[in-house]
Amino acid sequence: MPAFEFTGGTIEMPGKDKYYNKAKQEGYRARSAYKLKQLDEAAGLLGEGNTVVDLGAAPGGWLQVAAERIGPEGTVVGVDRQRIDELDDPGATVEYVRGDMTEDATNDEIRERLGADDETGGPADLVMSDMAPNVTGEYSVDHARSVHLARQAFEVALDLLDSGGDFVAKVFDGQDLDDFEADVEQEFEYARRVRPDATRDSSSEVYLVGKGRLTAPVREGDTREVEIVDTGRDGDGIAKIDGFTVFVDGVEEGETATIRIDDVKPRYAFAQPVE
Numbered sequence: 001m002p003a004f005e006f007t008g009g010t011i012e013m014p015g016k017d018k019y020y021n022k023a024k025q026e027g028y029r030a031r032s033a034y035k036l037k038q039l040d041e042a043a044g045l046l047g048e049g050n051t052v053v054d055l056g057a058a059p060g061g062w063l064q065v066a067a068e069r070i071g072p073e074g075t076v077v078g079v080d081r082q083r084i085d086e087l088d089d090p091g092a093t094v095e096y097v098r099g100d101m102t103e104d105a106t107n108d109e110i111r112e113r114l115g116a117d118d119e120t121g122g123p124a125d126l127v128m129s130d131m132a133p134n135v136t137g138e139y140s141v142d143h144a145r146s147v148h149l150a151r152q153a154f155e156v157a158l159d160l161l162d163s164g165g166d167f168v169a170k171v172f173d174g175q176d177l178d179d180f181e182a183d184v185e186q187e188f189e190y191a192r193r194v195r196p197d198a199t200r201d202s203s204s205e206v207y208l209v210g211k212g213r214l215t216a217p218v219r220e221g222d223t224r225e226v227e228i229v230d231t232g233r234d235g236d237g238i239a240k241i242d243g244f245t246v247f248v249d250g251v252e253e254g255e256t257a258t259i260r261i262d263d264v265k266p267r268y269a270f271a272q273p274v275e
Helices: 018-026 033-043 061-070 104-113 139-160 177-187
Strands: 051-055 075-080 093-098 124-129 161-172 188-194 205-213 223-231 237-241 244-248 256-264 268-273
Touching: 018 033, 033 061, 033 161, 033 188, 033 205, 051 061, 051 139, 061 075, 075 104, 093 104, 104 139, 124 139, 139 161, 139 177, 139 205, 161 177, 161 188, 177 188, 177 205, 223 244, 237 256, 244 256
Parallel strands: 051 075, 051 124, 075 093, 124 161, 244 268
Antiparallel strands: 161 205, 188 205, 223 237, 223 256, 237 244, 256 268
């Protein structure tokens, strides 16, 4: 993960760290704004014109950063059980939804705010969550609760993300994280853990990033019998599985072949014929 440095003088407030001071000076509602900036730099999450859903958005620090980076053509929806004070001149379209992310009515309202048609798939390019449970001080309990909360955000992301979209959620490191990461990796092109420099040294939190939402009807290792219906630019055969494009090495148009899926991307896959 790249190192992140910030330049320029700051006026330190006694008892507060540098990111708290920077947030106050630069007008961000929370020091966590710098975590999202660093996550974006590490994983390329916030593209210009993107549609973003921010789960647990109050008080709005991540909303501010997202709005700045997606620009005037982008839209970000902030979701929280608490009221979110509207941003002043955010630089992008910002919508506010007050509700529980686990309730269907809340997801319906998100889709409505984004003008989404259920028949066109998910409306979002990125679903992000900086939510954390109320801590008890018993680490195993707090870790399990954080994974449960992140899994709830993950389920929302699977419903709202378009093919190729991204997901990021905060979780406390611990024994349940490997299984959660494996589940995320099943639904995305790849998953990785990122710990931003703005994370306090004493914190066990880490961010799990899923890149490239897979909505394909196949997964790596699947075998299928297909008809080769066309030839690609590089000479590969092309098969269609439920309308999804699969490039098959070493076959000719018109053949019927049994193939093994080797690699799955958001909008196509690669395969080899099975003898």
